[in-house]
């Protein structure tokens with residue numbers, strides 16, 4: 287029980303403490319077995335080499351209530367089939383169109399900041415959430431959801447808190463009781479559903495292939511036929527949620543880190559000024575913005591939006607001197623591994639120079655895995671890199687952000703790693 291309480295109160299501290307016991311740490315409570323596996327090769331085994339020994343853990347099975355059987359939560363044959371049907375939406379040639387949406391929406395944010403005026407205070411977490419929601423809405427659904435962003439954001443926060451509560455002991459029971467929180471969660475789900483079913487209905491009605499994801503999902507066929515409305519809803523909901531919250535967090539933490547590290551910020555500005563000289567960035571600029579990418583890589587090292595991955599063992603799993611029993615839960619944690627002093631010198635320090643090709647070559651591949659790996663690797667990884675770099679480039683070439691005095695900075699590990707008290711920052715126009 288103590289374990290459960292501690293895990294509930296300080297998830298990240300607890301995971302790091304577990305890691306201090308060795309590469310494989312075991313914890314047992316009320317007949318449930320938990321393992322934290324914290325060595326690059328062993329992490330690779332779990333995610334890639336021996337992935338067949340695992341299914342997704344309870345956390346994601348709980349998320350199924352919100353996401354249905356979308357890519358993130360489905361298993362086995364269904365997952366394989368859906369992944370094949372959705373994959374074309376992320377092909378390289380589609381990225382050109384998405385990248386225009388990304389840069390355009392970032393420019394709109396810059397214009398809005400201009401209207402707010404030099405020195406205005408904003409909640410950067412909300413700003414980034416609003417922007418990435420608008421991008422995913424437009425790029426994948428050809429829908430303007432920015433107007434609804436505040437409401438969707440609130441519904442999403444409620445829904446995430448609900449999933450989080452369900453993970454705690456007694457959680458499933460509390461969901462069945464008519465508590466205000468469970469009612470709010472249900473209302474949140476209904477609001478999110480309403481938005482998505484509206485988009486599906488519009489597409490079905492227009493019968494036009496708009497080249498967006500929903501049109502594609504509605505038209506997708508394989509030997510088993512097409513997708514039902516519910517399946518399209520589940521995939522759309524999954525991409526909607528998985529596709530903006532994570533990137534928004536990565537960008538928010540990046541703004542925070544830049545505000546605390548002026549030398550690195552200056553170097554970023556230098557690159558942006560040289561390469562862009564004030565114009566809107568495009569997909570073709572990406573290879574010429576290596577430092578911008580290094581800044582994002584380093585931000586996702588310190589604050590990985592997905593901070594841990596859980597898997598349930600389905601067959602006896604031998605690892606070093608142990609055999610992990612079926613039914614046990616195995617965690618691998620980006621947050622813990624990305625701060626492991628064996629691979630990261632002075633690990634608390636924000637240092638984008640860790641991401642030169644030479645420095646990277648000196649580290650094992652799985653000392654860093656923000657997007658996971660193997661058959662369940664993030665389908666939006668390429669999308670997220672392009673989005674992160676273009677948004678940061680478009681905004682940081684004109685604006686600097688500084689923490690509002692007294693703004694507390696703390697981590698809130700819900701499903702993703704959010705800043706607990708938001709991120710109030712003042713905006714300052716450059717040069």
Ligand code: HEM
Nearest residue numbers: 357358528529532533536591592657658662664665666670
């Ligand atoms: C910085 C941004 C992002 C991070 C750090 C991130 C991280 C991850 C991670 C770690 C997983 C694996 C979860 C697991 O195996 O339990 C995942 C899966 C997934 N991500 Fe992302 N993600 C990001 C952005 C995106 C974007 C932009 C999209 C879509 C537009 C997206 C869609 C998905 C989907 C659908 C899955 C499930 C894939 C499957 O199981 O087949 N993600 N993501």
